[in-house]
Amino acid sequence: MKNKIMTAQEAVAGIHDGATIMVGGFMACGTPEILIDAIVEKGVKHLTIICNDAGVPGRGVGKLVSNGQVKTLIASHVGLNPEVAQRMNTDIEEDKLECILVPQGTLAERVRAGGTGLGGFLTPTGVGTIVAEGKAVIHVDGRDYLLEKPLRADFALIRGSVTDKFGNTTYNGTTRTFNPMMAAAADYVIVGACEIVEIGEIDPNNVVTSGIFVDAIVGGEKPWQI
Amino acid sequence: MKNKIMTAQEAVAGIHDGATIMVGGFMACGTPEILIDAIVEKGVKHLTIICNDAGVPGRGVGKLVSNGQVKTLIASHVGLNPEVAQRMNTDIEEDKLECILVPQGTLAERVRAGGTGLGGFLTPTGVGTIVAEGKAVIHVDGRDYLLEKPLRADFALIRGSVTDKFGNTTYNGTTRTFNPMMAAAADYVIVGACEIVEIGEIDPNNVVTSGIFVDAIVGGEKPWQI
Amino acid sequence: MADIKEIIAARVAKELKDGDVVNLGIGLPTMVANFLPEGVHIVLQSENGIMGMGPAAEKGKEDVDIVNAGAQYVTVNSGAMFFDSATSFGIIRGGHVDATILGALEVDQHGNLSNWIVPGKMVPGMGGAMDLVVGAKKVIIAMQHTQKGAHKILKECRLPYTAVGVVDMIITEMGVMEITPEGILLTELHPDYTVDQIQAATEAELIISPELKPMVL
């Protein structure tokens, strides 16, 4: 079996300027900081980031925003990171951030659709609002729905609580968030793991993310703190 | 808290002639036999059954077919229960069974859509086949998809391996199948449980089906056998 | 007079039934959990992945892997479950949440709600609000009646909508209102206010219930 365990630097080596990256977590709880740090260190630019939110300054995706590496952010909420608004409104072209807001449930479902081969789905969320702009409205059995399309990415950064050497992963508490859907929706998937165990140590009934999705495993992920 | 634990007879008391019932399991592995038996005993007729398959004669949904209680069967595979073909082709009106075949992945996703408030989804499965008849074909980003609609039911029969008194449920091995999606997609949900435990005994990280979906819990479900 | 937020939270709490699955927004709505009547136990859903959320974690006893949707350390009750965001919003959009309680920037007589954006000024994002108000069986707006005197309960929302035609009930420090096909029905009035005062604080024309009662506190 291929060895998937590597350093954070090795794991992010393929990430290039302009890449699209999904980042798990919710307000950085469930975000693999060790991988974010490696991308900050690498300094790649013009990234499109798909994440529930913008973290906070100094945490999660917030670090990439502060470092000017994010060109486009697709998220459901950015209110707790004031830097996002600043960069959305800046006149300095190279600092400019485009932010595409997506309802949280729609965002989760779009990522799921991307990973599961669906061409889209019909949701009642956003009907009659500016979220509906430019989208097909489809009437099914007496109700209007928006047709929402799948999201995929070049890379996904996943935070695992316990990961075996094949990549099978579990998530403790509220660290699960977007991680399981993102693990299926990107071409190259990196798990930042709090704990790495031998294959077979996780009960097959309790695995949440299959190792078949995982390309790289990086140990040493730290506990979350706000 | 409301007591949800009851006998199989009490749990199926509300099931009426003509009801639509989802039944979990795959070739009866993951089907709650104790609940099927109670419905056979009750003798309600003209049921619409949504299940992966028709079980086998004497097991799972096969018992309901044999007993002439099923008017319509929505399933992905019925080949291992020869009684289905017999009843599809019978001239005896009251024995007649209508069978609607749905690709297995589409069936699972339609039930999921029913439980999660989606108006439908776009799948590449079935495009260009007789499964596409009467369905909208929607072109998204260079590929054709079928628009498939959600499925819901009046009742769902779920087989739990371990269920706590609130209804939180886990499934061992391959008994999981359609059970988690069906538990969310029916108005009244009954769990036939192999083991009932106190609330708090299942690790919150390992619960698969939340007790909020569960209306009735019946103990004494037996091990599966073909 | 008690704290305005406490009045509102206490009144909202009376709308909840034993066993209800409830999602409470950040801020005032979160206080509702402190005012539940004796014998009423609700199941709190937190959209970041908890069914059966408990109170805030005690200082020094936090589990760093367990936070609420406001990123604060919380506990979970016995019988809780953790899940991913697709599952969480499947529960929400699927109609399995009995009530969602949240604030508003504006709400109008058609049940339209605007609570997520002030174009050019405040663009925090809708988070889970659009899904919650569309999916929950009952949408209760819990808020102060006016924004420093400016109307928030309008004939027509002026800010971009969170969703259209979704609000069931508005509870403020002045009274309790239900959205009906005919308009906003005032069913309870806080004893500190008159009908004229609450109407003056409301842009939409209130329909006064023939059974108007003092606000249940």
Place this chain on the structure above:
Amino acid sequence: MADIKEIIAARVAKELKDGDVVNLGIGLPTMVANFLPEGVHIVLQSENGIMGMGPAAEKGKEDVDIVNAGAQYVTVNSGAMFFDSATSFGIIRGGHVDATILGALEVDQHGNLSNWIVPGKMVPGMGGAMDLVVGAKKVIIAMQHTQKGAHKILKECRLPYTAVGVVDMIITEMGVMEITPEGILLTELHPDYTVDQIQAATEAELIISPELKPMVL
């Protein structure tokens, strides 16, 4: 000559790479697992909810909660995972299965496949086949070349389709064929047969590869 099914299964096995995620249909395809080359370990997906399926369970050592898609008791390998049917077909439709190997009633030069229904005669249902052939990265048809002499590899399928344009490769006891935009390319021929014999057993016109080789066994 070895058993026909064993020839086919052995040749199919050579298409699989170490680490591939593979779904094997009931019957002949299941035998492929017995012929994997040294050092090639594949991860078997079973659509009823297993990633990392192992061999059949020994008599007396069955776990009654673990069966394959043919409802036979099986084991799971170390590092396996169980999941529900929506997750299972999410994996399949999402392109995470490297190869699916299954039989056919008919397959044609356009890569169309018919393997689930003979109207009026046999209506077992498509099970997971429609999803598997649409979703898997590589679709390999493993079957006897003819049905008691009747053609199965056709110009155009006559039976209702399982899916259109999905087949990548056909492996029979007579040879190995790839579906190309130009038609069916014969790349390997079993030494027991001539090109004329395999063409006679095939309705579609075969394109003979300039690099035609003896079938790798």
